Amino acid sequence: MIYFEGIHLKLLIDELKSIILNKKITKIVQYDKLNISLFFNKNNLFFSALPNLSICYINANKDNAPKEQLNFALILKKNLLGATLIDILQYNFERIMIFKFEKIDELGKKNIYNLIFEMMGKHSNIFLCDNKLKIINSLKPLFLEENKRNLFNGSDFEFFTSNNKLSPFDISEEQYNKIKEQYNLHKYISGIGKLTSINSNSYNEFIKNLNKRKSPILYKENNEIKIASFVRYQSLESFEKQSFNSISDMLNNYISTTISSVKINKLKQNYLKVITNKIKKNNNIIKNIIKEKEKYSDYEKYKNIGDILAANLYSIKPYQKNIELFDFYNNQNITIHLDENLTPQENLNIYYKKYNKLKKKLEYNIIREEEIKKELEYLFTLKNFIVLADNLNTLISIEDELIEQNILKRKIKKNNRKKRKNTINIEYIIVDNFKIYFGKNNKENEYITFKLADKNDIWLHIKDIPGSHVIIKGENPSENIILEAAKIAAKYSKINSGNITIDYTQKKYVKKIPNSKPGFVTYSNFKSIFLKI
Numbered sequence: 001m002i003y004f005e006g007i008h009l010k011l012l013i014d015e016l017k018s019i020i021l022n023k024k025i026t027k028i029v030q031y032d033k034l035n036i037s038l039f040f041n042k043n044n045l046f047f048s049a050l051p052n053l054s055i056c057y058i059n060a061n062k063d064n065a066p067k068e069q070l071n072f073a074l075i076l077k078k079n080l081l082g083a084t085l086i087d088i089l090q091y092n093f094e095r096i097m098i099f100k101f102e103k104i105d106e107l108g109k110k111n112i113y114n115l116i117f118e119m120m121g122k123h124s125n126i127f128l129c130d131n132k133l134k135i136i137n138s139l140k141p142l143f144l145e146e147n148k149r150n151l152f153n154g155s156d157f158e159f160f161t162s163n164n165k166l167s168p169f170d171i172s173e174e175q176y177n178k179i180k181e182q183y184n185l186h187k188y189i190s191g192i193g194k195l196t197s198i199n200s201n202s203y204n205e206f207i208k209n210l211n212k213r214k215s216p217i218l219y220k221e222n223n224e225i226k227i228a229s230f231v232r233y234q235s236l237e238s239f240e241k242q243s244f245n246s247i248s249d250m251l252n253n254y255i256s257t258t259i260s261s262v263k264i265n266k267l268k269q270n271y272l273k274v275i276t277n278k279i280k281k282n283n284n285i286i287k288n289i290i291k292e293k294e295k296y297s298d299y300e301k302y303k304n305i306g307d308i309l310a311a312n313l314y315s316i317k318p319y320q321k322n323i324e325l326f327d328f329y330n331n332q333n334i335t336i337h338l339d340e341n342l343t344p345q346e347n348l349n350i351y352y353k354k355y356n357k358l359k360k361k362l363e364y365n366i367i368r369e370e371e372i373k374k375e376l377e378y379l380f381t382l383k384n385f386i387v388l389a390d391n392l393n394t395l396i397s398i399e400d401e402l403i404e405q406n407i408l409k410r411k412i413k414k415n416n417r418k419k420r421k422n423t424i425n426i427e428y429i430i431v432d433n434f435k436i437y438f439g440k441n442n443k444e445n446e447y448i449t450f451k452l453a454d455k456n457d458i459w460l461h462i463k464d465i466p467g468s469h470v471i472i473k474g475e476n477p478s479e480n481i482i483l484e485a486a487k488i489a490a491k492y493s494k495i496n497s498g499n500i501t502i503d504y505t506q507k508k509y510v511k512k513i514p515n516s517k518p519g520f521v522t523y524s525n526f527k528s529i530f531l532k533i
Contacts, residue, residue: 026039381467
């Protein structure tokens with residue numbers, strides 16, 4: 001999350017002033033209902049009013065403008081395009097920024113406009129006001145039941161205030177000690193949050209926290225961003241840290257990483273849903289096949305009856321409904337049902353036909369069951385690779401495979417798909433000057449095994465479980481290199497703990513299974529490494 005307190009908003013304001021103050025707005029773009037940009041030549045002042053991401057900063061990324069212009073953007077263009085930014089202010093110690101613009105109209109008259117940005121979670125909004133703070137329009141329209149401050153178009157703007165909170169710079173040591181003893185500081189002092197409250201164990205520390213210098217930083221845990229902050233906090237020093245020269249640089253990194261992470265997780269969820277549904281469907285097919293096989297499993301008895309009738313054809317009389325004959329397969333007499341309207345030979349043929357029909361159905365279901373089991377095995381490899389995917393490129397490659405295998409419907413233009421298909425980026429590590437390549441999806445597995453690898457390169461794979469193909473490029477790798485490659489094969493497999501077996505052999509002993517899905521192979525002349533993970 002992005003964490004900043006009202007007392008530190010001035011740090012962002014000072015940074016923005018140093019870049020865009022006294023510059024003119026050259027372009028205005030509204031991307032959707034909650035995101036908008038004001039361009040000062042190449043500098044993109046980006047506003048986000050998303051509930052979990054209400055912030056503004058100089059955006060380094062290029063975002064495509066929508067074809068249709070939204071209403072608020074049109075109003076901003078009418079009033080602010082060509083206007084000069086003359087000041088950026090903060091209201092009290094609240095998370096409220098006021099951007100003051102000056103624009104000279106066609107008659108040479110100077111007009112002052114105020115763009116007020118309230119960064120308040122789900123209540124975040126942007127208001128365009130005139131020089132007297134009369135509301136012209138807002139990014140998010142407000143309705144009567146939620147408009148407690150009367151913020152309708154044409155009304156005078158009412159600033160949000162923290163009722164009865166004390167100004168942080170006016171608090172005496174005596175007041176501080178009294179509040180600290182009985183309450184949380186942030187509940188009674190304006191502009192400070194939980195982290196300043198936690199990190200202020202004395203009045204001197206409190207004053208230092210009020211006057212912190214800009215120190216943009218990302219606090220991470222296991223390489224995952226937990227907090228993006230304008231300043232450092234002592235209570236967060238145990239986290240991994242990444243520092244930046246500017247708040248905008250830090251926010252660009254945080255947001256691009258977060259958006260990428262959100263996109264990756266969303267794609268994963270979508271693909272896993274498709275794969276899970278496909279697995280469920282195939283498991284149901286297997287259940288039905290098993291029932292069908294049971295139904296057809298006694299097909300041999302109809303051949304036996306046919307054989308018994310054939311051996312006793314002479315003793316069957318016309319119009320006979322039943323006949324008792326000796327069953328020479330089971331050494332006992334049995335009663336055989338006949339169709340009285342058919343000849344003995346026709347009754348005989350009926351039993352042979354039923355035998356052949358049931359036999360063919362059983363054989364078909366056996367073949368079909370094997371096909372579905374192979375399909376399930378393939379789906380589990382896909383599921384494994386989706387779960388392990390850690391970047392968009394890997395997921396895009398998996399998406400290509402899903403489309404090629406008719407598991408996912410194509411969503412992009414055909415010519416764009418062709419451009420993507422030609423690019424396969426294989427990851428590798430270097431151990432003692434040996435490159436170790438590993439696939440992160442079935443297409444990459446197929447590529448490194450049958451196109452990248454030479455016949456004497458070492459090939460590795462976890463035994464009997466979906467996972468990566470791993471190739472050690474070069475002849476005669478040491479045991480240590482093979483062990484490192486085995487660890488990679490283990491890492492990119494379905495198993496994440498316990499005892500596992502990694503098989504390895506020369507690539508020349510690895511053969512693609514004919515007519516199989518991508519990445520499916522057989523191998524021989526292998527040795528094994530046993531690992532515990």
